[in-house]
Amino acid sequence: MTQQTLEVIPTTTKKAKPDPHALGFGKYFTDHMLMIDYHTDKGWFRPRIVPYEPLTLDPAAMVFHYGQTVFEGLKAYVGDDGTVRLFRPEENMQRLNRSNDRLSIPPLDEEAVLSYLKELVTIEKDWIPTADGTSLYIRPFVISTEANLSVAPSQTYTFMVILSPVGSYYPEGMNPVSIFVEDHYTRAAPGGTGSAKTAGNYSAAYKAQDRATAHKRSQVLWLDGLEKKYIEEVGSMNVFFKIDGEIHTPAINGTILEGVTRKSVIQLLESWNMPVHERRISLEEIRAAHQIGTLEEVFGTGTAAVISPVGLLQYMDEELTINNYETGATAQKLYDTITGIQTGRIEDPFGWTVQL
The missing domain is CATH 3.20.10.10 (D-amino Acid Aminotransferase, subunit A, domain 2)
Structure with missing residues (x-):
């Protein structure tokens, strides 16, 4: 996979932002998501940012039966200066590919994916909470999508990134x-x-x-x-x-x-x-x-x-x-x-x- 033109389809219906002081962890999701498809004949193709919505998958999609899936987790922050920052995102891209390798999933182009991810976060920057201890959680993941019950690696996959404004993971916060x-x-x-x-x-x-x-x-x-x-x-x-x-x-x-x-x-x-x-x-x-x-x-x-x-x-x-x-x-x-x-x-x- 090399750098490809990123298609952006803006949502026509924006969601209301949640209370920044009652976010919890992973309960709310932003207006858009990133998707990239894979086929053995094409490699990774059609990177796109689209409105956040439910997926349609065949009941025989292999992810449901054999669990061929991996994910990552990183965060975006807004500083007092208004600048949006990611923390060591290249490390997460490298680890994603190590997980891909272990699960027999084809590798992603780390540089290209990171550029698409940055564009998604930029589009959704108004979702990044600013209260102390809050951030925008970024969840990249890959699922196997081929409709086939053979016990073998899938021939098709979808890579996605969804975003969630979050508070502290533990209710205790920084307390033990x-x-x-x-x-x-x-x-x-x-x-x-x-x-x-x-x-x-x-x-x-x-x-x-x-x-x-x-x-x-x-x-x-x-x-x-x-x-x-x-x-x-x-x-x-x-x-x-x-x-x-x-x-x-x-x-x-x-x-x-x-x-x-x-x-x-x-x-x-x-x-x-x-x-x-x-x-x-x-x-x-x-x-x-x-x-x-x-x-x-x-x-x-x-x-x-x-x-x-x-x-x-x-x-x-x-x-x-x-x-x-x-x-x-x-x-x-x-x-x-x-x-x-x-x-x-x-x-x-x-x-x-x-x-x-």
Whole structure:
């Protein structure tokens, strides 16, 4: 796929904007969406921005039966200067293609897709909320559309981007959340699809999330699929531990998602001369650090929440309270710095933001 002429079909009926102080996450959608089709005979073709509307798919479309689909998530922000900014969107395009490869979906032209995405956000810039902690969530995704029940990669696909004005992912905001350590269900195993953003990874986690909810916990902390011994990631975030003044996070190993915010946090910490260790971390090590008082902070990182402090870990009947259930200084500094860069309130020394 090379750069093609982008067709724009404006909507004739614009929606009312939602209350910016009651957005929630992923409840409202803008007036337009981006679509690109694929056929094995044509490659990716006909990029277009069209009015947001329901899709018409054949009941035999392969996405319904075999789950051949991937997605991404990034955000657009409006700064105090009125400038619209994206945060490291090229990283999301690269990860989208890594997910495509794992799910046997043909790759997209990252540069072309990013240019179309920018045009969509520009058209919808009036939908970007400006209240503190809000943003425009951007959801690119690919679905397999061939009407065929053969167990094989589809011959046709549709790539789409939809936009949603959002508030905080967690109702708690930047206040600490409680996490349930999952000791029964498995999110991913070596050789599986754990490193891809594909739909089945998330629906397969619902049972574990039900267990967390039953224990009145916000999210699940996954352990490795082989031994149920090593920490992997939280349901919607990568996870970091501050132990005795140094930062530790599970290494990328093929079973966890390579987060864009995770990568940014590591770069920030290293620029602050804080030691960061990407390695295998056992749950027993975390319990031991908590027992002797060296577990200083735990926090999650992700596009949706940015930084989410963890105030409590529950493992079976054991509860580990972290930092007196208060937001730690490192988590707060990371949140303030990343959101400051995203909105243009502070300097971007890394060149992470793209201005529209």
